[in-house]
Amino acid sequence: MSIAICLSKVSKWFARPNREPLHVLSDISFEVPRNSSVAIVGASGCGKSTLLNIIAGLLPPDEGEVLVDGSQPRNVPAAAVTYMFQDDRLLPWRSTASNVHFGLETTTLGKAERQARVAETLELVGLADFADAYPHELSGGMRSRAALARSLVARPSIMLMDEPFSKLDPTTRSQMHKEVVRIAREFSMTVVFVTHDAEEAVVLADKVIVLKPRPGRKETELKVDMPFPRDPVAADVTETVRSLRQII
Numbered sequence: 001m002s003i004a005i006c007l008s009k010v011s012k013w014f015a016r017p018n019r020e021p022l023h024v025l026s027d028i029s030f031e032v033p034r035n036s037s038v039a040i041v042g043a044s045g046c047g048k049s050t051l052l053n054i055i056a057g058l059l060p061p062d063e064g065e066v067l068v069d070g071s072q073p074r075n076v077p078a079a080a081v082t083y084m085f086q087d088d089r090l091l092p093w094r095s096t097a098s099n100v101h102f103g104l105e106t107t108t109l110g111k112a113e114r115q116a117r118v119a120e121t122l123e124l125v126g127l128a129d130f131a132d133a134y135p136h137e138l139s140g141g142m143r144s145r146a147a148l149a150r151s152l153v154a155r156p157s158i159m160l161m162d163e164p165f166s167k168l169d170p171t172t173r174s175q176m177h178k179e180v181v182r183i184a185r186e187f188s189m190t191v192v193f194v195t196h197d198a199e200e201a202v203v204l205a206d207k208v209i210v211l212k213p214r215p216g217r218k219e220t221e222l223k224v225d226m227p228f229p230r231d232p233v234a235a236d237v238t239e240t241v242r243s244l245r246q247i248i
């Protein structure tokens with residue numbers, strides 16, 4: 001089993017004026033096997049986003065080490081890792097296709113290749129008919145699909161997601177879960193995502209890392225050994241969701 005991401009003994013403090021630094025993360029270690037999906041769950045403020053930002057290389061750990069594809073996160077090629085945020089961050093003055101194209105603008109692909117890649121990716125997320133629409137003309141679910149397409153267009157091997165579907169209604173969120181499972185398998189991607197939703201964790205993840213707050217530390221690691229796609233109302237899923245809720 002090859003390891004895509006490895007965290008060993010990661011700790012983080014944030015400086016505060018006139019107070020001792022805030023200890024946000026303490027001694028966190030876990031591995032993310034390649035082509036697997038790992039959820040980071042825990043109460044609000046326990047450091048989930050901070051941990052994801054450290055994996056993305058947006059923040060350095062103060063202690064411990066993170067390796068992504070065997071390298072320090074900041075040395076990993078930009079196109080290899082994508083980050084989906086809570087809000088879709090679509091540029092309102094750009095069409096859907098142009099927003100998706102944005103995800104290719106740091107790559108060396110030629111113009112024709114880029115256009116083909118954008119079209120293929122819009123097809124993949126079911127937005128081919130809305131290539132020319134502007135963000136304000138899209139529904140919440142469609143905007144989320146457009147953001148997903150922008151994340152996928154450079155064909156990253158690792159996708160980091162910080163509660164990307166939390167603003168969607170339950171039905172649309174469920175549809176996006178199916179899309180992510182399908183696309184992650186189709187492109188052999190490794191996915192790490194933050195959520196406070198136990199159902200989302202159980203439906204999408206092979207492994208769930210449960211954090212406890214102040215300072216954020218790993219309470220437990222739960223393996224979810226069920227075939228994909230997972231039906232959120234199936235008995236084994238709801239049972240696992242129930243037991244996870246008791247731990248969070």
Ligand SMILES: Nc1ncnc2c1ncn2[C@@H]1O[C@H](COP(=O)(O)OP(=O)(O)OP(=O)(O)O)[C@@H](O)[C@H]1O
Nearest residue numbers: 014015022024043044045046047048049050051196
């Ligand atoms: N840049 C920063 N400077 C100072 N403190 C910060 C910074 N970013 C986060 N914090 C603090 O670190 C703690 C963890 O924040 P973080 O956003 O990682 O938690 P979270 O588990 O993702 O929360 P939520 O579920 O509410 O999004 C919080 O107490 C927060 O106030």
